[in-house]
Amino acid sequence: MTGPSRVVVVGDLITDVVAMLAGPLAPGSDTPATIRVSGGGQAANTAAWLAAQDVPVTLVGAVGDDGAGRDRVAELERAGVDCAVEVHGDAASGTVIVLATGAERTMVTERGANLRLTAAHVERAVAAAPDAAHLHLSAYPLLDAASRPAGLRGLAVARERGLTTSVDAASAAPLRRIGAAAFLSWVRDVDLLLVNADEAAVLAGGLDPAAQARALSASARRVVVKRGEAGAVWVDRSATVGVAPARRVAVVDVTGAGDAFAAGLLSAWLGGADPRAALARAGDLGALAVSTVGARPAA
Structure with missing residues (x-):
């Protein structure tokens, strides 16, 4: 019996400075908070959650030649993630300041060395993972002109290799x-x-979630709309529709919940689960993520 196939995840590796605010932000004054520094970045978080489910995973990203970058790579490797990370001496590793108040969070972002991710590095990293069956791209590289060629090349090389x-x-x-x-x-x-x-509203307008997903399925073969406390909707081009309610849990910190959801969805779907089962697994991991502070699985 063979285990799950490797997933290559492409995107940002970040240091998160998470401030759990004790109350509303007081502009121009002081707001008490609990502050924690930890690993973050949408792609890195998803890779960590995949590794926690025993899915072989490679993270492809970029850091600066600094202590923060070395720490971020080391903690992912300890979590079981294979890191194909290029190091740039002329840029600092990325940092995000997260202001969190229960179910809401606001992010202040410096992508730093993540902007230096190159198409050539992504191509080499995918080629160095011959056991990979799937490539997952966090869209952050696409959303900045500097890193866009790397994101586009990741999708292209995956198709060329049949992933x-x-x-x-x-x-x-x-x-x-x-x-x-x-x-x-x-x-x-x-x-x-x-x-x-x-994101669905930006890309498909102010429709209901199922209608948004159907509209977006003209571009992607399958679409999942994540709706937080309202659950999630899956639509694919064969008109399959899956709906899953959210898990009812006490929300501590929503940072990384979507990344955990993505990892649960991918691990289940790539393992052959149907849409409803994949959504259920995704919801389980999302609920686990919001129950703790930080964006990664507990060590």
């Missing part, structure tokens, strides 16, 4: 800046597109 592909749309604000038409042209015919409610 299935998925894309997480990443973030509503940069999607809005670049426009739906451009983004959907870049991800055309990916096997799976993941969007949250805000």
Whole structure:
């Protein structure tokens, strides 16, 4: 009996500075908070959650030649992630400041060395993983012109090698800046597109979630709309529709919940699960993620 096939995850590796605010932010003054520094980045988080499910996984990304970058790679390797990370001496590793208040979080981002991720490095990393069956792209590389060639090359080389592909749309604000038409042209015919409610509104307009997913399935073969407390919807081009309610848990920190959801979805779907079972597994990991502080599985 063979185990799960390798997943190559392409995208950002970040240091998260998470501030759990004790109350509303007091502009121009002090707001008490619990502050934690940990590994983050949508792609790195998804890779860590995949590794926690015993899925062989390679993260392809970039860091600076600094202590933060070395720490981020080391902690992923301890978690079981194979790291194909290029080091850039002329840029600092990326950092995100996360202001979290229960079910809401606001991110202040410096992508740093993640902007230096190169198409050549992505191509070499995929070639160095001959056991890979799937490539998952966090869309952050696509959303900046500097790193866009790397993201596009990742999808292209995956298709050339016969890998299935998925894309997480990443973030509503940069999607809005670049426009739906451009983004959907870049991800055309990916096997799976993941969007949250805000991203779905940017890309498909103010429709109901099932209608948004159906509209987006003109670009991607399968679409999952993540709706937080309202659950998730799956639509594919064969008109299959799956709906899953959210798990009812006490929310501590939503940072990384979507990344955990993506990992659960991918591990189940790539293992042959049907849409409802894949959504259920995704919901389980998302619920686990919001129950703790930080974006990664517990050590």
